Amino acid sequence: MIQVTLWAVLAPLIGAVIAGIGGRAIGRVGAHRVTIVLVAISTILSIIAWYRIVVAGHPPIDHTLYLWGVVGDLEIPIGFLIDELSVTMMVIVTSVSLMVHIYTIGYMKDDPGYQRFFSYISLFTFAMLTLVMSNNFIQLFFGWEAVGVVSYLLIGFWFDRESAIRANLKAFLVNRVGDFGFLLGIACLLAFTGSLRYDEVFAMAPALQGQTISLPLTGGAEWSVLTVACLCLFIGAMGKSAQFPLHVWLPDSMEGPTPISALIHAATMVTAGIFMVARMSPLFELSETALSTMLIIGAITALFMGLLGLVQHDIKRVVAYSTLSQLGYMTTGLGASAYAASIFHLGTHAFFKALLFLGAGSVIIAMHHEQDMRRMGGLKRYMPITWITALIGTLALIGTPGFAGFFSKESLIEAVHHSQLPGSTFAWVCILAGVFVTALYSFRMYFLVFHGKERMDEHTRSHLRESPAVVTIPLIFLAIASLLAGGLFAESILYGTFFGQSMMVMPEHDVLGEMAPAWGGAGAMMLHSFVTAPFWLAVLGVVVAWYLWLHRPDLPARIAARFSSLHNLLIHKYHFDDLYENILTALGRRIGSGLWRVGDMRLIDGLLVNGSAFSVGRLAKVIRKIQSGFLYHYAFAMIIGLVLLVSFFVIVRL
């Protein structure tokens, strides 16, 4: 079993190295063959591991591969924790990655950086697997930052575009703000538990309740250690999973090629934060402050980021804001202690959002790299497969009964409704309103792209055609997953033994347990949905979208003009980019040059060094005279001087 999982991790790494250094020896075809075969092996091994643990009931494995280091009594291990949660993540990561690898053959076929691209996405798969399979904090942090690095490389893949290399730097730095919190969280846990291993830290956690720590800048107030640790870890999750107010990097990350938007910025990396919190459930369960914080941050992200999707014209950015909003849903679910529901939504979202991104990519190929939806329309006629699969993805996203997204999202909303924690009512209202917004922006995009007037120029129209098979086959696979991944697993995941003991829920927070008695099967849930608010909110959203963007396309502009201040607020993304880019970054540079010019140059050098060494100038003249140009003279003079010096002190002393 360890062999199975070890090779599942190593295969993509080997692929990345071969594609990265193979160069002309393997060629373009060689690069994609090697990486695809190795990622396929990884996928198969992940499915085997998943089958053994989840289906066949093999007990979880906690295996240390090697010791990173030993310091005193502290052993820092590298190893795997293979349980229900990690194998599920492995299957999601590898299968989406495999689809994206295949899709890339078509999407990047004319790109000069073809091999580099395959190397990066395989490397990403490796990094993501080390993250989800870790049994300790150091490897978690390794995977956590490594996916950030590959994301940085991929957003800046087209490195001669100024917008791309701005976006990747921004993404990395915003993530680093999150990682800053994450690292402090790990340090806090180590300081109080003396271990970096999950099992030991989790075992110690209950004993930490009631212990406090005083923090700077809080007026010496005593904070619960667990709350501090959990909030710090959650700051990390906010960075990686792009939660408000660290969300700004994700929309800009769309500067990268579309396959990585699907793989990294929708299906896998951005869900790392959600996964991490679920993994740390034995800690988070002990801090209601942290849970409430997640409810509120998640709810704000879910609703307000969704609203931004309404005013975007770039097809990829709409999907990006949709991703932000859905990540907000997952975070809200975590706050309600419905970890299983959040991970369930993570899984279904991975499939339908990857599908939507790859569908958007397929449209972009057909449109000759035009991404503005105002120049699209009526594509349904030209691209039937893309159209159908995109429709499936959109229906899954808005939670249409029967589709994957329905089961996960509906359960998540219901779980938040059941939560008794402070902030849960606010969260429930936000995510309920979010359902309407989701339907509105999703169908706005769908109608603008596939229906209505054909607004592209004649040249583009004449070249419109369906994408090649390497593009459409992944679409079809993902569409099938978006249809089936929900109903098939809903019962087992939410109320059954799918996740076994891999996530911990306190009895008083067990919202899913409260919902269990009402469960009557997937069919009953679908029927029941017709009398619930989310369903009708979604329907309303679709109808409004139809009315505004298909039936009366003149209306949106008029509404925007009427409510121009609100519209401007949305266009400017609530001014967060302005705050970070124009104020905080500028402030950082101002501080830097202030310290340099005043602190270093004027005070230290001006007063201390050059002041005391007023003689420097004169000394320099002397030195210049004795610079005869021969090494021997210098060396001789210095050694003589040194010997004299030593002798002088020694003799004076004696």
Place this chain on the structure above:
Amino acid sequence: MNIPLLSLLIWAPIAGGAWILISGRRDRNRPDRDDSARLLALVVSLIVFILSIWMWAAFDREVATVQFVERAAWLPAFDINYHLGVDGISVPLIVLTTLMTVLVIIAGWGIGTKQSQYMAAFLIQQGLMIGAFSALDSILFYFFWEALLIPMFLIIGIWGGPRRIYATIKFFLYTFFGSVLMLIAFLYLHSQSGSFAILDLYGLRLGMQEQVLIFIAFLIAFAVKVPMWPVHTWLPDAHVEAPTGGSVILASIMLKLGGYGFLRFSLPMVPDAAAALASTMIVLSLIAIVYIGFVALVQPDMKKLIAYSSVSHMGFVTLGIFVAFPILLSDPLDHTTASLGIQGAMVQMISHGFISGALFLCIGVLYDRLHSRMISDYGGVAHRMPVFAALAMVFAMANSGVPGTSGFAGEFMVILASFKAGAWIAFLAAMTLILGAAYTLWMYKRVIYGPVANENVQSLTGSTLRENSVLLVLALLVIVLGVWPAPLLETMGPSVDLLIETISQSKIRT
């Protein structure tokens, strides 16, 4: 085994250097080239490197005390001995020295002026640095410590840039005043103990006032070398004017002498003063990390940027060393966390040796082609030099402290340890995650990424096999140390534990 291994390591390169100086052939047509000299230098440095690896292999990792001891009377009238030996703290630094010298000699293969002298200077410098890392007699240490300034002084003064005179004098004044105070401290300690032997001084009991004065004398010497804020301003100037090889040795090894000095002298000799002044040291380290991080952000000159980045990263060395005291104060039995801090400092020193050396080599590769260190003169280098860009990315990430690289290992250990000493210390130290990434990657973006900025960049030729292989060796080391620092930790573990044992006992004279 009776081979005087340490003496070989010290004197073989010095003898090699001297031989090159004496035999330096002068080709009338090419007065500045000497192929035999550089070949000889390479062979000598490789032999020394192999010897040092042999020493590391033969070094008993279970033993905390000094090994490979050599002792002979040097100036018996003054009780000064030629006394050498290494423990787990010095061995890694010696191996780092021998490795970096090999790489610097390969990197300087095409140096245009006074080639034989250039090679000789680096060999002699190497011998003297190994001497400083292995001396067990304080006067012998002082001798090496002062003598190794000479080759560096010459390297900057002869092969340096236009403002080299200013830089060398600043460098000299800073380091010289510190050294004199150190010498006075040694003489005072001799008057109290009757011995110059470093290990004898560990057992010497001293009054608090004496301890503080000695600590300050040491501090000035070592703080300048590290360099700590606010005595760091010589470093950017020295780096900017130094030739590539000089910058590499300066950043990779000479700065480490400061950190080594704290571990070898300040901590075990005057632990009570070190404990009393630990909070000051921690504050100075944090200022270095944060303040200098901001300063690095706005540097227009690549070498200055990396020089400031060095100061900021070396802040972790002093931080890791001195957080041990508040940790032991709050929990005298918690040797593990104290050890985590000090070993983190050691890992950071080795790692910084690789990374800063590599970054200066990278700048050298660019400088050799365009003769500019200004960020604004570059842009889009990746188009012309893709392999170089990929290697530089590894070092940029390592300098940002990304896990999986050595840059992470040391900082991670120090931050983890410092949380125990105070959440605010960890908070400020962890700012490097943001600042380090900001200044490093922003520079990378402006130099390597983007469209080709001008005709000069367009004319760039790809990095040569020689350049690539030097960088590749360092890249692999950076990654190996990042994912598997265990061998390094094992080597120094017992010695660091012994050090903690020493410093956790008061030596106040009653």
